[in-house]
Every structure is written in C-alpha cells, then in structure tokens.
Amino acid sequence: MSEVTYLEAIRAGLADALRDDESVFLLGEDIGHFGGAFGVTKGLWEEFGAERVMDMPISEEGFVGAAIGAAWMGERPVVELQFADFVSCPFDTIVSVAAKTHWRSGIRLPLVIRAPFGGGVRGGPFHSQCPEGWFVGVAGLKVVCPGTIEDAYGLLRSAVEDDDPVLYFEHKALYRRLRGEEPDPSHRTPIGRARIARAGNGATVVTYAAGVDLALRAADSLDAEVLDLRTVWPFDREAVLESVARTSRLLVLQEAPRSSGVAGQILSLVAREGFEHLDAPPVLVAPPDTPVPYAPELEDAYLPSVESVRRALEELLAY
Amino acid sequence: MPAVAAPGVPRATRLELFRLMLLQRFAEERIMALYRQGRIAGSVYTGYGQEAVAAGAGLALGPDDVVAPLNREQACHYARGVPVAHVFRNFLGKGAGPTFGRDGNMHFGVPERGIFPLVSHLGDLVPLVVGAALAFKLRGEPRVALTFFGDGAMSVGDVHEGLNLAGVLHVPAVFVVQSNRFAYSTPTERQMVNTNICERIEGGWSIPCARVDGTDALAVYETVRAAVERARAGEGPQAVEALTLRGHGHAAHDDARYVPRELREQYGDAIERLAARLSLDGLSASEIDGIRTAAADEVAAALVEAEGAAAPDPATLEVGVYATPIGGAQS
Numbered sequence A: 001m002s003e004v005t006y007l008e009a010i011r012a013g014l015a016d017a018l019r020d021d022e023s024v025f026l027l028g029e030d031i032g033h034f035g036g037a038f039g040v041t042k043g044l045w046e047e048f049g050a051e052r053v054m055d056m057p058i059s060e061e062g063f064v065g066a067a068i069g070a071a072w073m074g075e076r077p078v079v080e081l082q083f084a085d086f087v088s089c090p091f092d093t094i095v096s097v098a099a100k101t102h103w104r105s106g107i108r109l110p111l112v113i114r115a116p117f118g119g120g121v122r123g124g125p126f127h128s129q130c131p132e133g134w135f136v137g138v139a140g141l142k143v144v145c146p147g148t149i150e151d152a153y154g155l156l157r158s159a160v161e162d163d164d165p166v167l168y169f170e171h172k173a174l175y176r177r178l179r180g181e182e183p184d185p186s187h188r189t190p191i192g193r194a195r196i197a198r199a200g201n202g203a204t205v206v207t208y209a210a211g212v213d214l215a216l217r218a219a220d221s222l223d224a225e226v227l228d229l230r231t232v233w234p235f236d237r238e239a240v241l242e243s244v245a246r247t248s249r250l251l252v253l254q255e256a257p258r259s260s261g262v263a264g265q266i267l268s269l270v271a272r273e274g275f276e277h278l279d280a281p282p283v284l285v286a287p288p289d290t291p292v293p294y295a296p297e298l299e300d301a302y303l304p305s306v307e308s309v310r311r312a313l314e315e316l317l318a319y
Numbered sequence B: 001m002p003a004v005a006a007p008g009v010p011r012a013t014r015l016e017l018f019r020l021m022l023l024q025r026f027a028e029e030r031i032m033a034l035y036r037q038g039r040i041a042g043s044v045y046t047g048y049g050q051e052a053v054a055a056g057a058g059l060a061l062g063p064d065d066v067v068a069p070l071n072r073e074q075a076c077h078y079a080r081g082v083p084v085a086h087v088f089r090n091f092l093g094k095g096a097g098p099t100f101g102r103d104g105n106m107h108f109g110v111p112e113r114g115i116f117p118l119v120s121h122l123g124d125l126v127p128l129v130v131g132a133a134l135a136f137k138l139r140g141e142p143r144v145a146l147t148f149f150g151d152g153a154m155s156v157g158d159v160h161e162g163l164n165l166a167g168v169l170h171v172p173a174v175f176v177v178q179s180n181r182f183a184y185s186t187p188t189e190r191q192m193v194n195t196n197i198c199e200r201i202e203g204g205w206s207i208p209c210a211r212v213d214g215t216d217a218l219a220v221y222e223t224v225r226a227a228v229e230r231a232r233a234g235e236g237p238q239a240v241e242a243l244t245l246r247g248h249g250h251a252a253h254d255d256a257r258y259v260p261r262e263l264r265e266q267y268g269d270a271i272e273r274l275a276a277r278l279s280l281d282g283l284s285a286s287e288i289d290g291i292r293t294a295a296a297d298e299v300a301a302a303l304v305e306a307e308g309a310a311a312p313d314p315a316t317l318e319v320g321v322y323a324t325p326i327g328g329a330q331s
Helices: A006-020 A044-048 A060-072 A084-088 A091-098 A101-105 A131-135 A149-161 A210-218 A237-247 A263-273 A296-302 A306-318 B011-036 B051-060 B074-079 B084-091 B125-139 B157-169 B197-205 B217-232 B261-266 B270-281 B285-307
Strands: A003-005 A024-028 A053-055 A076-080 A111-117 A142-144 A165-171 A179-181 A195-198 A203-207 A224-228 A231-233 A250-253 A283-285 B066-068 B145-150 B173-179 B209-213 B238-243
Touching: A003 A006, A006 A024, A006 A044, A006 A076, A006 A149, A006 A165, A024 A060, A044 A053, A060 A076, A060 A091, A060 A111, A060 B125, A060 B157, A076 A149, A084 A091, A084 A111, A084 A131, A091 A131, A091 A165, A091 B125, A111 A131, A111 A149, A131 A165, A131 A231, A142 A149, A149 A165, A149 A179, A195 A210, A203 A210, A203 A237, A203 A306, A210 A224, A210 A250, A210 A306, A224 A237, A237 A263, A250 A263, A250 A306, A283 A306, B011 B051, B011 B074, B011 B084, B011 B217, B011 B270, B011 B285, B051 B074, B051 B145, B051 B173, B051 B217, B051 B238, B051 B270, B066 B125, B074 B084, B084 B285, B125 B145, B125 B157, B125 B173, B157 B173, B157 B197, B173 B197, B173 B217, B197 B209, B197 B238, B209 B217, B217 B238, B217 B270, B270 B285
Parallel strands: A024 A053, A024 A076, A076 A111, A111 A165, A142 A165, A203 A224, A203 A250, A250 A283, B066 B145, B145 B173, B173 B238, B209 B238
Antiparallel strands: A003 A179, A142 A231, A195 A224
16 A cells, blocks of 8 residues: 555545546636646646546636536536635535525535635635634535545545535645555545544544644543544534543534634534533633734644643643 | 517417416416415515516527526426426425425426526526536537526626636526616616626627517527527527516515606517517417417416415425435534
C-alpha cells in the first residue's frame, strides 16, 4: 500500500467515481487544465476530458443551479467551490431548490458540492470560514466533514453514490498535513454515522474534520474518548448519547464560531436526552463569535489549539 | 384583432391551443372564486391574460423535453398532459396532489411529465434548466429544456449567470420571457433602463431572441417552436420575449389598481383573439362554443374530483425529507 495525503485521497475518490459511473462529472472554477486552486483535480482533466471535468465561469449560483438541473436528469454532478466561503453565493439554490425538491415532488437530486473550508492558512475573513453550520438543521441536506484520509475517500464515494444533495466540506489545513495508507477503492464511509477515533472512559470529546487530529493530540495520555462525527447533519445522535452515557462528561470541539453550527445541537441533545448521565456541565471549545482574523497573532488566538483543548479537557475531567 | 393566420399551424394544434387556454382561464376563474370564499388557504397566483404564452410555449415542446413553468403558466401543465384535477388538488392542499399538500397554488412540478416544481425565488430555475440541457448535450440526446421568467426576474443575478452559462456551454435551453409590464407593482421602465429584453439577451449573451406578441397564441406557438427546434438541432440556447400584460394582480390579494386602464385596453384578450382566428378559419360559432363548453365541463368535473380527495395526513410530514433516509440519525 502506498501512502497518500488527505488531498490525494479526495482526488482518488473523484477519479474512481468518474471511472465507475459515466453519470459522474465535475464542474467548478479552474478545475480543468489548471487542476483546481488547491490542485485537488490535477490530472483528471487529462484523464477524463473536458466534458467530465468542466471549467466554469465565476458564477456559483449559475453552476450550482446547473448541477441541480443535471441531477434532476439523473446525472451525478460533483461541484467544486474554490473556497467554502463562496457557498454563500449559491446558498439560495442549495436551501431553496436542492434541499426541498425531494420532499415536495419526489424528484431525486444526487448532487455533491465540495467545499474547501477552515482556517490556519492565514486566509482572513473570506478564505478561512467554517460555513458548515449554516446548513445544520436544513431538512433535505446532508453535510459531511471528513477528518481522516479514510473518510476523505469513503465519504466522498458515499456522497457521490447518495441520492440526496450532499455538502462535502474538506479541510484545507489537512490537505497536505494528513498522510496515511491509500484507501481501498471499495471503501465507503456511511453518511450519518460517527466513529470512535479513540476510546476512553473519562470524558467524550465530540468533534469533526480538523478537530479530530487536534482532539487526539490534546487528549494524549488523558482518559478521554474522541468521537468523530464525520457527518454533521443529520448527525449520529445515538453515538453521541451512547458515548456520554459511558463517560458522563462532554466536551464539544469545533472550528466554526461558538454560536454557529452543530455544537449547539449536540449540547441541546445531551441536555434534553442525556442529562441524567452528566457528572459535569458540558464544555464548548470553539472560536469566538467574530469573523476569522488574518494576522497570525489574531488567528492563533482565535482558533482552538492543542493547549486550549487540553486545558479545557483537564478542567472537565477534574470537575 | 384576430390572431395571425399562421397557415403552417395545423388545425388540430390551433384547436388544442384554444382548449388549453380555456382550461387555464376557467380553472383560474374557479380558483379565484374559491380563494374569495376562503376555501383556498394562503396565496393564489394566476396567469390571466397570459394564457397564450403558457399554451403556445407548452405545446411547442416535444414529449421528451422538460420544462420549469412558473405561476403564470398553468396551460403549460395542461399542454404536458397534466389533468386539471391535479392542479386543483395542489391549490386545495390535498394529500394526493403533486406536492402531497406540502406546497400550494402553482408551486408544484409533475416529474412524470418532465415538469420541475416551481421555486418562488425568481431566477433559480434559469441555471437549473441550463443544467438539464447540459445533461442532454453530454448524453447526445435530442431533448430541450425550457423555462419561463418575467421582466421582474430580469433584474435577478441568477438569470444573468444562467444565461451566460447557457451561452458558454452552448446547451439546448430555451428561455421564454413573459414581459408582462409589471413586477408586482413596479412597472418595467422603473426596473431597467433598456426595456427591450430581447436586445439585452442578444447583446449581452449572444443568445438569439425573437420578440413576439404574447397575446397571439399562434404567433407564440410558431416562434417558440422554431426556437425549440433550433436548440434541438444543436444551435445552442434560444430566447423568446413575449410582450404581454398581467391581467390580474401579482396575487389574488392584489387588485392591481396601479395598472392604468389605457394599458388594459391596449392588450386584447388572447383567448378572443384566437377565437376570432378560428372563426376566420371557418369554424362556426356553435363549434367554438362547443369547445368552450367542453373545457368548462372538464374544469367543473375536475374540481369536483379534487374536492373529494383526502387531506394530507400530518403523520406523514417527515416522510421524504431525504431520498435515502439515515436511520435514526435525524435530530
């Protein structure tokens, strides 16, 4: 087995999906001969041609809308947004059209929107956001955020094969940082299922995407379980409740601002349905409710770190 | 003034256009009455006065083509073979209606007839039909995707992105613009500087566009049909601007008092214009009345059928949120 990066695992997932199913095609800005802003689609245009790896004008409402139309006709389009921040442009067609169509008509829309997200790359307020929370709670959408090589591949393949619109948020900081064994082409990660990244008994850390690696490092030598959500909407409520029932302590870690996203949903779930299991008030580790700052001094203070997560976890364990 | 002679349009098509327009007119009259009686909840939108565009464009499509109609295009549904009762079931919020009671009025599609459900956000359906047309092009299928939008949506960014994309991708998409003079209460000349939408579409995106009298069903049919066939032949996206006037308010609650009376007089009744042409074609008054009566009877029977349908079951509310539900994973 050869070693690949997180980015290469995504590329392999795209290539294998293109190979396996003629109805799969890719569309996005600069993804063709240029290979994408981050190089994720490098080589695919050469292998599969311009009709299956299609360059788009700067027109997110336009080409996400077109992907929905192609999905209506039974194609399986995979859109690349250059940065997840730009998902605000096609937000309308995603929540108005893609999310609601099956419920009110029975039409299936097998569509994937890939979106590079997250900070730590000094991208500032418009190239660093974690917008996945904007879609948490939107009925009809599935939102996945891989935090490992295996899931980068497996969730992508599952998303492409799924008959619902799936938002696939890939973390920019993991692109070249994570390295691991190349996933087998048969590997699929089930959508809607969390994974215990590390077993433990003293506390449960619920997180996803870049938070997984961060939590594993922060929890080193501490007795904590790390639960990787993988799908943030609809999330695996049973896995959360089951883990908290065993550990009796909960820490939620996310890179999205503290009042955005899935963290509030997890805390709400445990307050409603896991209250009697808790031995300590749940803890939330997340950035403040501000835009993502640019200067290294500011962004480092903004983002959760190994130190801040470890400190919060130690306090929780000591409660 | 009668509709154009249009000698190339066969007799059966002329009669069908007339029938489709009458179905829309009679159904909408019933719908307005039901709304005023409080028997239809929420909003009601009609295409009163714009039936020629709805019927003409709808009938110009082939059976394998797809379409995304809006509020003013009820006759387009009938041209695709949608039963009148199905439309009533949606207005009445019935469980067996096209949206299972989950959406109302004209906000529905009929997947088995190649009709995408209307989305209220104007402009969203323009890129969507470009994508459907792209699928046809990629697969080498001789099919066309068509949608409508109005002068109001001409100020929406999605329309511009969609038109640009249609041109760049050179797809078999057809855009029928219902220039009906008003976006809700705002007249076209206060929405845009150049009110010649055809000129803007041709000049801006190099998409061929033909202007047509939107109250002339035969002219609309011939013009849209030519556009559809050019698109089908691989000549890329096409557009038609139908010049018309919205006959009712934006919705039933809007009495449209802002529409000057002179303007109303300027636009004839599309249905009577076609009736006058049929008369010149040699149809007798009793034959024309026979078509009217048959359409009225069809609408009346459809309403009875729809009113008898069951209401949706609240227990089914969460069914179908996902095509592939995740067992137990929904919060």
